[in-house]
Amino acid sequence: xxxHFDAIGIGITSKDDFREKxxxxxxxxxxxxxxxxxxxxxxxxxxxxxxxxxxRNGRIEFLLPCLAGTAPAVPVRDVRLVDDETAMLDLxxxxxxxxxxxxxxxxxxxxxxxxxxxxxESGSLTLAALAEDVTVHADAEAYFAAQDDDKPKFxxxxxxxxxxxxxxxxxxxxxxxxxxLFAGEVVEAETPVNTVTGTAFHRIRVRTIAAIEVDVAIAxxxxxxPPARGNVVAGTFFLTGRLGLxxxxxAESPRKRRWFRR
Numbered sequence: 001x002x003x004h005f006d007a008i009g010i011g012i013t014s015k016d017d018f019r020e021k022x023x024x025x026x027x028x029x030x031x032x033x034x035x036x037x038x039x040x041x042x043x044x045x046x047x048x049x050x051x052x053x054x055x056r057n058g059r060i061e062f063l064l065p066c067l068a069g070t071a072p073a074v075p076v077r078d079v080r081l082v083d084d085e086t087a088m089l090d091l092x093x094x095x096x097x098x099x100x101x102x103x104x105x106x107x108x109x110x111x112x113x114x115x116x117x118x119x120x121e122s123g124s125l126t127l128a129a130l131a132e133d134v135t136v137h138a139d140a141e142a143y144f145a146a147q148d149d150d151k152p153k154f155x156x157x158x159x160x161x162x163x164x165x166x167x168x169x170x171x172x173x174x175x176x177x178x179x180x181l182f183a184g185e186v187v188e189a190e191t192p193v194n195t196v197t198g199t200a201f202h203r204i205r206v207r208t209i210a211a212i213e214v215d216v217a218i219a220x221x222x223x224x225x226p227p228a229r230g231n232v233v234a235g236t237f238f239l240t241g242r243l244g245l246x247x248x249x250x251a252e253s254p255r256k257r258r259w260f261r262r
Contacts, residue, residue, distance in 0.1 A: 002219035004065045004238055007130040008049035009194030009201040009219075025196065026053045026060070034111045034247050042108075044068050047192035048203055048217070054111045064106055066240040069128030069215040071205055079120035079243070081113060083175040088164070089125070093210045100210050103161040104176035105241045112245040126242045129180070131218040134235035136227050143183065143232040156232045157184050159209040163239075183234035184208030186227045191220070202226055206233055 005012050005022070012018050029043030029051065038061075041053045048070075054062035062085065075092040082088050087107050091100045105125070107113060113120060137143035140156035147153045163179035184206035193200045202218040204227050216237065218227070227233055 002132075002222050004130045004132075006219040006221070007201060007217040008045075008065055008067060009047065009197050009199035010049065010065065011197065011199060021197070022051065022063070023060075026051055026063070029053070032247055034115050038111060038115070040111050040247075045195055047194050047201070048215075049194050049201075050108070052108050062110065064108065064110075064240065065130070066106075066108060067128040067130065067203065067215055067217040069126045069240075069242065071126060071128070071213040071215045073124035073126050073244075074212055075122070076125045076243075077122045079113070079123060081110070081118040085110070086176060086178055087113065088176060091125075091212070094212070095210075100212070101159065101161050102164055103180065103239065104163045104178045105239045106178040108240065108242040109245040112247050113243070115247070116245070120243065120245075123243045123245075126244070127212070128215040128240050128242075129182075129217070129237035130240070131216055131222060131233075132179075132236045132238055134218055134222055134233060134237075136223050136225065137232045137234070139230060140185070140232050143234060154183065154234075156234075157207070157209050158182060159184075159212070162236070178239045180237055180239050181235070182206070182208050182214070182237060183232060184214070186229055186231045186233055187213065189227050189229055189231075191226055204233065 025043045026041045029041040032040050039055045043051045048068045050066050050068045052064040053060050076089045079089040086104050091103045143156045159182040162181045163177035186204050187207050188205035191200050191202050204216050206214050
């Protein structure tokens, strides 16, 4: 299983490699001011690879590798932060506004949400995911046939927010994680190259339950053949998203931006 960085074409092999690649990219990103002590640095590659870092007093406090999703936004409600990284929200059907399921997501604009009280009654979420364990099937029929006959079979458009379920007896302080098991038809597929590292990754759009579309990044080492339109992709995914929240304070200009300490 590849890392979240691998999924967007940024392979990390050591702490020195992390400093050379990730920290330098964060420093080159666009800055926006959240408070007098907190800034965000957002680096986005033309391939769609993205890094979002929360910087407090010159140090990285939160780092999110993600994919700059462009899928149609999904209506959500009851958005609330449950810990320093993760938000819970109700995912709604975009047609009738009915509840699909509660889901945990790591938000690109988490710092803005936290600064504004950590809750939002309703909004629209651009949903994306990084593949952790994924399989590619020719179509829905092939996906169904590949499942174990002795176990319950899943539809080719299921979505299970696995990170919201505690395994066994939850430990004190347990909170959900931004993970989901889902499957869906590939409606768009390409293999862009991260322009900084020169590493390609698969970027696909998957249509899953309730016609919800999710942009997904997959490391090329994780699949035998590139996904294509009409295929069904299934697996375990790390969920990220963007609510489109903007800070109340304007971002510092690049000339006045203070570089954070490494």
